[in-house]
Amino acid sequence: MLPALCTALLGISMLAQAAGPQQKAFPYAYDQHDFSNGLRLITVPTDYPNVVAVYIVVQTGSRNEIEPGKSGFAHFFEHVMFRGTKNMSPEEYEQRLKRMGASSNASTWDDRTIYHTTFSKEDLDELLRIEADRFENLSYSEDVFRTEALAVLGEYNKSSAEPLEKLNEVLYDTAFDKHTYKHTTIGFLKDIEDMPNQYAYSKVFFNRFYRPEYTTIIVTGDVSPVAVRAMVEKYWGNWRRGSYKVDIPAEPAHSGPRTNHVDWPSPTLPVISVAFRNSAYTDTEADSAALDLIGQLGFSRNSDLYRKLVIEDQTADFLAFDNFDHLDPNLFTVIARVKKEADVSRIRDQILATLKGFQDNPVPMDKLEAVKQHLRYAFALRLDNSEAIAMTLAHFISLRRTPETINRLYDRYAALTPADLQRIARKYFTENERTIVTLSTKQ
Amino acid sequence: MKFRWMFLMVLSAAAQSFAGQMITQPGKSPLVTIRLVFRTGAASDPKGKEGLAALTAAMVAEAGSRRLTYQQILDALFPMAVNIDDQVDKEMTTFSTETHVDNLEKFYGIFRDMVLDPGWREDDLRRLKDSAINFLQVSLRGNNDEELGKEVLYNEIYAGHPYGHYDIGRVSAIRSITMDDLKQFYRTHYNASNLTIAVAGGYPKDFPSRLQQDFSRLKGSADKLRLPAPKRIDGRELVMVEKQTRSVAISLGFPIDVRRGDADFVPLLVAKSWLGQHRSSGGRLYDRLREKRGLNYGDYAYIEYFPRGMYQFEPDPNLARKQQIFQVWIRPVKPETAHFALRLAIHELERFHRQGLSEEDFEQTRTFLSKYVNLLTKTKRAELGYAIDSQYYGIPNYNTYLKSALAKLTRDDVNRAIRKHLPMENMKIVVIAENCGKLRDAILSEARSPMKYNSPKPKEILEEDEIVEKLPLHVRKDSVKILPVNTVFE
Numbered sequence: 064m065l066p067a068l069c070t071a072l073l074g075i076s077m078l079a080q081a082a083g084p085q086q087k088a089f090p091y092a093y094d095q096h097d098f099s100n101g102l103r104l105i106t107v108p109t110d111y112p113n114v115v116a117v118y119i120v121v122q123t124g125s126r127n128e129i130e131p132g133k134s135g136f137a138h139f140f141e142h143v144m145f146r147g148t149k150n151m152s153p154e155e156y157e158q159r160l161k162r163m164g165a166s167s168n169a170s171t172w173d174d175r176t177i178y179h180t181t182f183s184k185e186d187l188d189e190l191l192r193i194e195a196d197r198f199e200n201l202s203y204s205e206d207v208f209r210t211e212a213l214a215v216l217g218e219y220n221k222s223s224a225e226p227l228e229k230l231n232e233v234l235y236d237t238a239f240d241k242h243t244y245k246h247t248t249i250g251f252l253k254d255i256e257d258m259p260n261q262y263a264y265s266k267v268f269f270n271r272f273y274r275p276e277y278t279t280i281i282v283t284g285d286v287s288p289v290a291v292r293a294m295v296e297k298y299w300g301n302w303r304r305g306s307y308k309v310d311i312p313a314e315p316a317h318s319g320p321r322t323n324h325v326d327w328p329s330p331t332l333p334v335i336s337v338a339f340r341n342s343a344y345t346d347t348e349a350d351s352a353a354l355d356l357i358g359q360l361g362f363s364r365n366s367d368l369y370r371k372l373v374i375e376d377q378t379a380d381f382l383a384f385d386n387f388d389h390l391d392p393n394l395f396t397v398i399a400r401v402k403k404e405a406d407v408s409r410i411r412d413q414i415l416a417t418l419k420g421f422q423d424n425p426v427p428m429d430k431l432e433a434v435k436q437h438l439r440y441a442f443a444l445r446l447d448n449s450e451a452i453a454m455t456l457a458h459f460i461s462l463r464r465t466p467e468t469i470n471r472l473y474d475r476y477a478a479l480t481p482a483d484l485q486r487i488a489r490k491y492f493t494e495n496e497r498t499i500v501t502l503s504t505k506q
Numbered sequence: 507m508k509f510r511w512m513f514l515m516v517l518s519a520a521a522q523s524f525a526g527q528m529i530t531q532p533g534k535s536p537l538v539t540i541r542l543v544f545r546t547g548a549a550s551d552p553k554g555k556e557g558l559a560a561l562t563a564a565m566v567a568e569a570g571s572r573r574l575t576y577q578q579i580l581d582a583l584f585p586m587a588v589n590i591d592d593q594v595d596k597e598m599t600t601f602s603t604e605t606h607v608d609n610l611e612k613f614y615g616i617f618r619d620m621v622l623d624p625g626w627r628e629d630d631l632r633r634l635k636d637s638a639i640n641f642l643q644v645s646l647r648g649n650n651d652e653e654l655g656k657e658v659l660y661n662e663i664y665a666g667h668p669y670g671h672y673d674i675g676r677v678s679a680i681r682s683i684t685m686d687d688l689k690q691f692y693r694t695h696y697n698a699s700n701l702t703i704a705v706a707g708g709y710p711k712d713f714p715s716r717l718q719q720d721f722s723r724l725k726g727s728a729d730k731l732r733l734p735a736p737k738r739i740d741g742r743e744l745v746m747v748e749k750q751t752r753s754v755a756i757s758l759g760f761p762i763d764v765r766r767g768d769a770d771f772v773p774l775l776v777a778k779s780w781l782g783q784h785r786s787s788g789g790r791l792y793d794r795l796r797e798k799r800g801l802n803y804g805d806y807a808y809i810e811y812f813p814r815g816m817y818q819f820e821p822d823p824n825l826a827r828k829q830q831i832f833q834v835w836i837r838p839v840k841p842e843t844a845h846f847a848l849r850l851a852i853h854e855l856e857r858f859h860r861q862g863l864s865e866e867d868f869e870q871t872r873t874f875l876s877k878y879v880n881l882l883t884k885t886k887r888a889e890l891g892y893a894i895d896s897q898y899y900g901i902p903n904y905n906t907y908l909k910s911a912l913a914k915l916t917r918d919d920v921n922r923a924i925r926k927h928l929p930m931e932n933m934k935i936v937v938i939a940e941n942c943g944k945l946r947d948a949i950l951s952e953a954r955s956p957m958k959y960n961s962p963k964p965k966e967i968l969e970e971d972e973i974v975e976k977l978p979l980h981v982r983k984d985s986v987k988i989l990p991v992n993t994v995f996e
Contacts, residue, residue: 113880145787153797157788161870164877166819168785181884183877209961213800220753220838221803221816225649259960329750330992331648332640365584370577377633380640402636433585440587440606447537448884 064355064386088442088473089466091452094288100304101276103464104295105456106288109449115187115284116453119178119194120460122279123272125248126173126390127309130264132257135215135250138171139258140268142211144178145169146203148196159193171248174390175461181450184285188294191280195298198273205262212258219255226327226334227398230502234336234396237323238498242314244393274305279460284449311391314340320497326505332380333401333503337414340496341395342487344388344462346471351388353479353487354395358384359434360426360484361417362397368417372399378406388462394498395491404503411499421488425481435476442473524718525699529893531706531886538610538707539886542601542621542721543824543894545702546695548675549596549668549731557675558683560594561634562691567592567601569630571619576630579616588613590620593824595811596669597731598898599695600824602887607708618720624692626685638680642672642995651755651838651938652816654747658994659757659936660811662745663831667736677996697726702897704890733828736761739932743985744949746942747994753838754945755938756848759831762809762927766826767899772911773923774809774832780863780871781854782807782834785819788874791834794854798967799957801839801847808833820882823891826898832928841939845948845955848935849977853970855930862921869917876912879905935981942988950986952978 094106124137147153160167165182180190203211222228232247239245249255280299282291317340342350362368362384372379381400387393397414401407446452459468551558567590570576583589586609593600601621605613646654657672664670674680701724703717739760764770782789784806787797791805810830812821834855839847863871883889883905892904901907939945948955956975963971 111884114884154793158870161788161874164874164880166786166878166881168819181881183880206961206963210798210800210959213960214796214803217753217796217801217803217837217839220840221652221755223752223838224651227649329648330643332644363584365577365580374577374633375629377629377636380633380637400640402640436585437587440585443606444537444587444604447886450881450884 064358064388087470088439089469090443090446093466094292095465096292098275098296098300100300100302101274102295102299102302103279104292105279105281105460105466106286106291107281107283107452107456107466108286108288109284109452111449112285113184114181114449115184115282115286116179116181116450117187117190117194118281118453118457119198120279120281120457121176121178121272122174122277122461124172124174124176125246125250126243126311127272128243128246128250129309129311132254133261133264134246134254135248135258136261136264136268137176138248138250139212139215140265141169141171141176141178142215143203143208143265144197144201146201146207146211148200149202150196150200151193156193156197159189163190165190173244173248173393177457177461179453179457187282187286187291191294192298195302198278198299199302201269201273208262208265209259215258216255219249219252222249226325226331226502229325229327230334230336230500233323233325234338234394234498234500237321237500238338238340238394239314241312242391243311244314244389244391271305271307271309274307275299275302276304279464281453281456281460283453283456314392317495320494320499322498323500325500325502327502328505330504331502333404333407333501334398335401335407335411335414335499335501336396336398337411338394338396338498338500339418339492340392341386341491343391343393346463346468346475349475349479349483350487350490351386352472352475353484354386354491355438356431356434356476356479357421357484357488358386358395359437360430361421368413372410372413378402379410388458390462407501407503418488418492421484422492425485428481431479431481431484435479438476439473524722525697526701526703526721527897528714528718529702529704529890529897530714531704531890532709533707535707535886536607537604537886538607538705538709538713539604539890540602540617541704541824541887541890541894543702543704544599544696545597545700545898546728547595547597547599548671548673549733550691550695550728551671551675554679555683555687556671556679557638558687558691559599559695560674561638561680561683562688562695563592563594563599563601564634564638565626565630565688566621566624566692568634570625570627571616572623572625573619574616575625575627579620582616583613586613590617593822594673595825596673596827598824598826600891602891604887610709610713622720622723626689628685631685631688635680635683638674639677642674642677647749647991647994650816651749651751651753652835653813654994655755655757655936655938656813656833656835658745658747658938659759659833659934660831662743662934662936663739663759663761664736668731668733669736669827669829672995675995693726694728695726696724697728698722698724700728702894704894706886706890736829739934741931741982741985742933742935742980744935744937744946744981746946746986746988747936747938747991748942748988749938749940749991751938751940754841754844755838756836756844756851756936757833758836758851758933758935759833760933762830762832764809764923764927765828765830765899766810766895767901770923770927771809772908772915773920774927775908776868776871776875776912776915776920777858777863777924777928778807778809778832779875780867781858783874784808784812784815784821790858791851791854795836795847795850799850799959801843801850802837804837805851806835808835820888823888823895826895841941841945843957844937844939844945845953846957846975848949849955849979850974852930852979853974853977859924859928859930862924863917865917868920872912872915876909879908946986946988949979949981950983952976
C-alpha cells in the first residue's frame, strides 16, 4: 500500500481509462531510459501545461543504516545534500531555486530518499544542471556539517510531543532484532545527538549510496522525453558508477509473540497497535496485494470493526491499518486510539478476532469487489497534477525502478479471490510474528 | 492567466432563482470537483457555544442525512473512493469533494441530502463532540506544541473579539451544545444567499442549474457579521503555556490592517516571503536561525492565516478573513537556547523593519512569487478555492491579481509598507514550554543569553551574537501570564 499522500486526486482524460476494467492502472505513456553509468530516467509527459516536477529517487534510506550508532543517518544526509558543492554555495543554490519560483524539498523514509522540485518548464535545463552538481560535487565543511546536525535534532524535537512517533519507535524496536527496520527513519535520540561527530562517516555514506546505480530521475509535466534525455545526458552522463553493495541483515523467524508499553508523561488517550510481520513488496505474488485488501476489509472506514468501535459503541475515536510497501518484510499494523483505558484489552481482542476471521472464513465476493473498485478509483484520484504523478511514481520507483510495477500490482489486486485472502491471512497472522505495543498516560 | 479566467465563469444569480454565487469551470476531465462555501463560521458562534459552527459542519459532512445513516453513507461512498471534507474558519464554512463523472449521479444524491437534509442523530452528535474534544485536549494541547502556540497567539490577539476563540471551539462550550443549537445555527446560517457553489470538470451541461435549483431550498437569513477592531497591543506582551515537553515552541505577532486586495497587500506579501516564505529554505529567518546557527528546524513569517503548516507546503484556500495578523513561527528550540532564539528573531525583525529589503532581495523575491503563484493552483480543488477567495476579496483571478501587482511594484513600495504596517514595538509573544517561570524570569530581567556552538563560527556570526545575547526584549512585566496547558481552549 502507498503511504498516504497529502495530495490526492485525479488523472484527467486518462481516468476514464484508469477506472475501466481492462485498462492499465498507471494510464500515462512514459519513457524509461538507462544511461551507461547505471542512472535511470523516467519521463512522463502530461496534459498539465507549464509546470514540471522533478523527483530524484535515491534507493537508500534508514534500511541502509547497517552500522550500530548510525540510525537516522540517511535522513541526516538528506539535510547535508543542501549544504553546497565545489562550484556552488548553498546560498547560491537557494537563489537559483528562488529565481525559478520553485517549490523544493526532500524526504527520507525506510527504503529511499527523494529530492523533489516543482517549477516552470523553462527552468528544466537549469534545474537538472544544479541538481547534477550537488549529486556529483557535494562538498561541505565539518563546521557546516556539525551545525546541520543540530537542525536534525530540531526536527526530532518538533515531533517529540506526538505520542504516535514514540509508539512507532518502540513498535519497530520491539518487532525487529536484526533487520535495520528496527529503527525508524529519524533514528534513535542517542544517535541523533552523536551526529555532529560523524563527519568522516558522512563521506563514506555519500560514496556508497549517492551513485547513479542507486538513483532514478523522474520528470513529469509539460516536457518532451527526447529533450529531457539530452539534458540528463549532458549533466549526469559523467557521474561515476559506484561498487558498494549493501548487505542488510535478515530478520530471523521469531519464537513467540512480543509486547511492549509506552508510558507517556503527559495526558493523552490510550493507543494500541497490533502488528504482524508482513510480506516484502511483491508485484509477482499475491502476498502484499492480499494484505492490502485484508487491511481495507478489516479496518477501513466502512469495515465492520470501524462501524462497531467508532460509530456504534464509540469506544475508539480512530481505527486504521498500515501495510506500507517495503523492500523487505516489514509490519502489517492495526492501530486504534481508545477513549478509555479500561477498553484497551477488549479492543485488542476485537482486532485479533477480526484478523482470525480472515483465516477462518472466506470474505464475501461483493465486499471484495467493492474494495478492488475503491483501490482503483482511489489510485486514479491521486494523479491529478504533474507533481502528484511524480510523487506517486517515486514511491514505486523506490521499490522496483519502473512504473510498470504499478500495473502489475493492480493486476494482482484484480486477480485476488476469497481463497487467496484466507491463505495469506493464515500465512502472516501467526502468533510468533506478532507484536503488540500500547501507549497510555503514565500513572 | 487572463486566458484561463475567461473560462472561469462567475454566474451571478440575478438571472436565476438561486440567491447565491455560482462559479463554473467546465472541462473535459472525467473528474467533477465540487466546492460549497457558506459565508459563515466560527466568528458567528454565540458566546458560550464556541465550536457551534464547526460542529454544525461536522454534523453535515461527517454524519448521516435524514435518509441515510452515516454508516450507510460510508458504505455507499467507499467503492467510489470519494471523501467529503469540511473546513470551518472564522468567516467561511467549506464542503469540498471530488468524484468520477461515472459516479456523479449516485454521489450527488447522497451529498445533496447530507447538506440539505442532515440527519441530526444523537449518536452522531455524541461521536463528533467526543472527536472535537479529543482533538482539543489530545491532538492539539497534548501532541502539537507548534499549532498550539499559533492558535493561542490568535486567541490572545483577538481576546474579546468574534475571532477570539479557536475554530473548533472550547471544551466546555462544545459539551454544552445541544441538537437544537445546531439546528438553529444551520437554519440561520446555511442559506442560499450566503453560499457560493463552485464546480469544475466534465459534468453534464445541466448540472450547474440543478445545483442552483437544489440549493435554493436553503432559505434562512443571518445578520451580517460585524467585527470590531482588535484590541490594541501595548508594548511586547508575553503569554506562556506550561506543559511537559522537551522543547520550546514560539509564535509571535500582531494585527495588520491589510488584506488581499488592499494596496499594500502585495508589497507585504513580498516582504514576508523574503523574511520567511513558508517551509522554504530561502527565507531570511530560516537562514539566520537554522542555517547559520542550527537553532531549530525552520522559521517562517505570515500575513494570512495558515493553519496546519507542519503538514503542508501550500495554504488551504477558503480561510478568507476580514482581519489578519502578521505572524512569525519559530519551530521548537532547545530550552537552553530559547531566550537567545527569541532575541535573534526580534533582532532580525527590528532590522527588517529598519532596513527593509535590498534591491537585489526585492527583485529576487518578486521573480520568485510571480512564478511560484502558478504552483498554488495546480489542482482543480485549489483553483476553485482561490476563485471563491478572489470573489470574497473583490479581486480578479489570484494569479492575474498577483502578477499584475508584482509587475508594477517597486522596492520602495515594499519598504514603505514594512515601515507602515510592521512596526515591531507592539506584539504578543507566545511560548509553549516546561518551566515557564525560569524562562520568564530570564526574559524579564533581560539576563544575558550567550550561545554555545558545537563548531567554530565565522566572525560575523560571533559579533552579531554579542549584540543579540544582550538585546533588550522589553517585555512588559505586567503583561506576562503563564497558563497551565489544561486550561487552554477549555
